Each structure stands twice: as structure tokens, then as C-alpha cells.
Amino acid sequence: MAHSSKEVLDLIRGWKEPVDPDLSKQHALPPLATFVSGSNRLNIYGTEVYLGRFHPQQGPVDLLFYNFEDHEIYKFAAPHVRLVLERNQWYLRPKAPNCWTSVNGVELGSTSIRTPISTGDTIRIGCVDFVFEDHSQQLKRWLEKKKELFRSATQTTLFLKRGGEICGPRFLLGDLKKVILGRSFNPVYEKKYGYQQPDWNLSSLLDVERKFIAFRHLAFFRDGPEWTVESLSTRQKVYINRRELSSTGLLTPGDEISLGNVCFHFHDPSNFEASTTRKTADLPAAIDWGEGSRTDVTTISSEDEDSDV
């Protein structure tokens, strides 16, 4: 092909979309586990992650199942399972009542029981079989690299997360007063209607990520040492620690801010410990994705989370 798809899209658009090469870099951390389905390898980079489909009502998942056929996606719940690494052991727990999850052919019926899983286990999620690969032997290196990444930020910084953990790309909030996150849009809207292009242009995210980003999605405001955020988009949602943000919210170090299904970590190096500790990321509620019973919503309390083995 004479032109890359990016070049062709620029020709078709009639304007050039700016590129941020950082956003397409490989994950800075080693994977801690992998879900393998044929040639599809889905890497997990966090120690507690939600996996499945994204549904705005349920908030983001850490690992989005994509590159699957429509009928396979149809059987994924949002989210479908939760995966936790504790004392070098991975545990899998179904999160969607009446949606098929099994380990080595044994169905996991209850959303309140978690099952240990190891390398080579076949995990069926919906109608797709995954083979699980445990890379938690890399945990030490993973912790060092993660710490190193956090240490590399000397001012208040927003880190992009992928697969459940910060992955490298970041935006320096520092002393700025106001920052807008979004992705670049047709300059006509700028020239004719006065809309300002975003400060952090996220259009170079992977296709499956960028679709969740509005053109002007979220504004950060600094007032003294405090940062607040304001959702700007009428069409795409914002979540703080997985809870939907209706208008504005005050940020605390270590908060997870999600634009659609794309997650970011708010890091304040002046409060390193709090800033690098992941906050509880509960779902608002578990939805029964089984057909005909979508109204059956069960509230989950945080105590319910992974306290039972």
C-alpha cells in the first residue's frame, strides 16, 4: 500500500489529525497474565482487573474484549469477570449473573465465589475459550517498573492506563490552570464555532480506545493545590473510581479517571504513597445480562468484593 491508513484518513478527512506517537507505544510494564484465544492475546497488567465488554451504565473494564465475532461479543457481559492476584495466586470471579463462565469445563455459577486459576487453565467466557497464562513471576520486576514510572513524574501528572495499570504515556498537569482532554476534531468546528482543540489530544489511541473519547471530553481545573474535573461531553461519560461523574468532582491523589472505557491515573508526587495506591474500584451494581431479565439489578457492596475464597 502506497499510503498508511493514517495518511489515507487524513486525505479523506481533508485535514490532518495530529499524531502523538507516545500513545501507540508498547506497555511500559511486563504483563502479569494473558488471556489467549487463538491469535488474540489479551495482556493483563494490573493485579485486580475487570474483564469484559464496556457498557456506559456499568463503567469501564480494565481489559476490553475486542477483535471477536459479533456473536461472541454478544455473550460477553459488561464486565464479565474480575481477576485478582493475591499472594502469587490468581483468582477469577464471575461478575455477571446468568452469563456463562467456566474454568476447565466447570461452570462458575455464583458471583460471590472466586476460583483459583493457573497457567494452562481453559476459561470459557460467554462462548469463547481462553487459555490462561500466569506471568506473576514477573511481579517483582513489575513492581519496580511501576514505581520507576511513578517516580519519573516530578509534578502532578495524569498517566494513561492499559490492561489495569499505568502504561507510560502521561500528561503533565503541573502548574497549569486548566487542561482539556479529548481528541482533535475538524478545524471547521474551531474556526466557525469557536471550539478549542483539546490540550491532550488522544486521537492516536488505539481505534478501540479512541472511539470512547469525546472531542472535548473532560476539563481539569486547578485551584491552589486542588484539582477538580468537569465533564464536557453530552455523549460520552466520565467516571471517577468507576462511579459516573455527573458534572464536577474533586480529585484526590491516586484517583482513577475514566473517559468512556479509557482509564487514567491521577498522580500527585507530593503524596507518593496515597498517590500510588490503587483505590477500591467497585462496580455500581451487577447487571443480569441474561436475556429477558435485564432489569434484575443486584447491588454489590464493597465488602462483597473478594473477601471470600
Added chain:
Amino acid sequence: MYKSDQRVDFGERTTTLKSLFMGNDKAGIYHAESDGKISFFHYGIRFPDELNDIQSRLTYISDGDHLLVLSETTLVAFEDGVWRSLPKDKVVKALIKLSEQVGQLHDQNIWLHGVRKKELYWDAKKSELVLVAYPRVRKDDSHKEETVWRDFKILSVLLYEAFQNRKFPGGHEIATWLQNKAHLQREGLMYPGVTQFLAGAVSPYGDLAFANWQDVKRSLFQISKELEEVSGFAVGQHSTIGNYIFRKNNQDSCGFIQLGAICGSKKYKSGFFCVADGIGGIKGGERASGLSVESACSGFARAWAQIGSEGLAESPTYYARLVAKNVGQTLAEAGEFFPEENSGGTTLSGMIIARDRVGICHVGDSRIVLVRKGILYSLTTDHTLATILTNLGEKTAEEIANDDLSNRTISRFMSTSIEVDLDRIDNFGAVAKENFPEIDLLGYLIVEKGDMFILTSDGAHGETDDDGTLALVMENRDSPQRVAEALTKNAVAKVGRDNSTALVVLAL
């Protein structure tokens, strides 16, 4: 030196040498018969470096001193009958390839000192002439002007015989005819571009003579452009709100942009054709489908302006899907900046035709079908719940056919809130790939004259089956406009619960 009909042993394999060409024993390739199959026998200890290209195309066995080259199964010895029966465009393409093959040797100062028909083989699979023997080959740093002429003389013979279906009368004879137009007319040798080529090929010296192989190729290329047909397409389209009392407006849209140009020897024929079926409320649906069609057609025009028909023809499906991708971004922008007016979504099924190639993009349950020689082929697969349930094996074909809700529930669409990702923009469906092997092989469908492409919204195809569509096409086959109207009117006459749209493209 080996002799004709001499038997040579290659381990367990014995071969009998046939048609032994005399010549330079370091570079000659001769053909032989082994196990009843024609093979090539290379006389010499090893292939000279200059012949690596040929060597890489063939598999061979060796007795240490000699190589027996096992022929490619598709290669057959040159035959006049086969050559003269080929379509003219294939003849010219094969000669262009041959000129390149000879040219690669010329670039290394390797001169063939003439090529004979018996030194050529025909690759029927690739429609290529393969030069297999170089009996007079010579490396010559101080070659004379006529060496180019000598090596390409064979092309004038081959071109003449394929176009005139008779034996080449000789270079001097042709040179005489070329002086007199009346003579050329009598001989029926009036093909544009061919006379110019013959003039070059029979002239060893002078202004008309070919200076090098690129010159030869350029002249052949002109003939190939002359042979290209650019009749184009006839297009018809029709869309109706229908007569269902709960349908307040027409949320379907369709459109096309067709570009035809002759720029010197280059002929451009290309177009983009699409239907879009809006969803999500009265205003939102109409707006989304209309915006999609406008954005797709203008996006295609921008691509055409920069990449050109020839570029688009390299990979029409790739470009069609990127046109749709841009539509997704345009809809998302409109949805964000003007949410009141842009709240809906739409299907989009589009098609690029560039030269004789078709690529498609497809999201939703609108359809593209092809009617070729009285048979209807689906080029797209519906993105519906019905398709999902079928793939899951949860419902039988009969249950699905009667499951109106599943058929009307779409699983993919272009949204004004979330930009569609490229992976979700489909191309040809399974039926198309089964029936047209070039789709898997090349990524596009090759158009044939008389092909009729029919793009419909579900309001049109949902009111009939394939047989019904085919019957309407065959009744109106000469007029794409009448086919489009017949399909939409049929829907209105039936239950007609939806808007109904058809865009029909007939390849001329």
C-alpha cells in the same frame, strides 16, 4: 556436449533430452522430458549468477555437474494456436512482462541475440510468457544499437500474430506496409498503438527504433491503455417514505459520485455508491443517514483527488472501509457539537468501483447484492441479532426467518455518539468469498460487463426474498433506474412498514 534424445541419469530419475539448443554452454537452459513431463535441463555446472531470477522460479535436482529443472506444472511449451486465441489485453500484458524479463538481463549487460518461440513457455495460470532458454546469450559491455532490436524482434512477431491471427510476414514486409496507410487498411492492421509498436520493433536504427527495454514497455503500455474499456456504469436510485401510517418521514438516504476521465493515455473510471438507513428518532435518523451519504461521497472524492483511480484500484476495499471510518468520525463530531440535531445513527453500505475492481464497506443491515448472468449473490452479511443467533446455533434457519424482531435488531451501526472502529467496518461476506475466489486472493471483486450491483435498505429487501429481487431485476434488467423503482414500489405494495431505498449500478 549432450545430444538430442540422449538419456541422462539423475540418481533415480532418468531424463531424455529433447530439442537441444546449441549455444553457449555456460548459460544455456534446454528442455527435456522426464517421467513423461517436460522439464528443463540446464547444461552447465551451476546456474550463472545472472540467471538467479529464473533459478528462483524453478525447482531442480542435480547430479553434481548438471541440473535437471523440474518444470512448473502450469508451464507449457509455446503454441501458436493457444497464443492466437488469447484475448488481446492478455497478449499485451504478457508481452509487457516478457519485455521486463528481457529488460532485467539487459540491465546487467546480458544480451540474448534474438529470442525464438521455442525458447518461450506459456504460464497459463499467470498468463505470462516465460523465457526459458538463452542459447545465444552473451555478456557484452560494448553492445551495438541493433542488439536491442534483435532481442525484441520476437515481440513484433507475437503481437502481430495474436492481433491478426496469421503468420508474421517478416520485418521488411511490415516496414513496407507501414509506409502506406491504404496497405495497412487492406491488411486490417489499424489498431491504435500497434502500428507504432511494429514500426519501432522492425527498425534496427533511426528515430523509430527502440532505444531500450523501457522504450519497448512504454509502447506496449500504450496499446494496453487503448484496449481498456471505459464505458462506465449506468446508475439508478429511488427512495420512498412508503405508505405505512406510522412512518412520518424518510430516514433512508442513498447517493453516489461517479468520476470518469480520459487524461492522455490514462483512462479513469471510478465511483462510490452507497445507501444508509437512519435510526433513532424521526429527526436523528434522517439527519444521520443524510450526513453519512454526504460525508462518504465527499470523502471518496477527496481520496480520488489525491490517490487517483489507479491508486484506488490497487485496494478498493481498503479505501472503501476508510471512507466509512471517516463517516464514523464525522457523525461523532456532529453528535458532540450539535447534539440536538444529531442524536441518531445509521447503517452504511458502500461500494467503490475503480477500474474493473470493486471494494465494499458495510455496517448494519442494508445490503449489497450482485446479479451476474441471472444469478444473485449476496456481497454483504447482515449485522443483525438474527445473524448472531444463527452463528450461536440458538435458532434454526426457519425460526430465524420468522423472527421479525431478531431480523430488525441490528448489531452494528454508525453512531453519532461512539465513532465506529475500523474492525467493525465489514467488507465482503461469506457468500461473496465462496463464489468469487479473487476476493480472498486479491481483496476485491473483479467487475464483468453486465454486472448489476443492487444496494438496498431493509425496507426494500425486507419485503421480498432473493428470488423476488431477481425476478424484478430480470424484468427491468436494461434500466438500473427501473430496477430501483421496481424494488421500492414492491415494498410499498407489500406490508411496507419501513422506508424503502434502492441504488442500482449496471456495469456497461
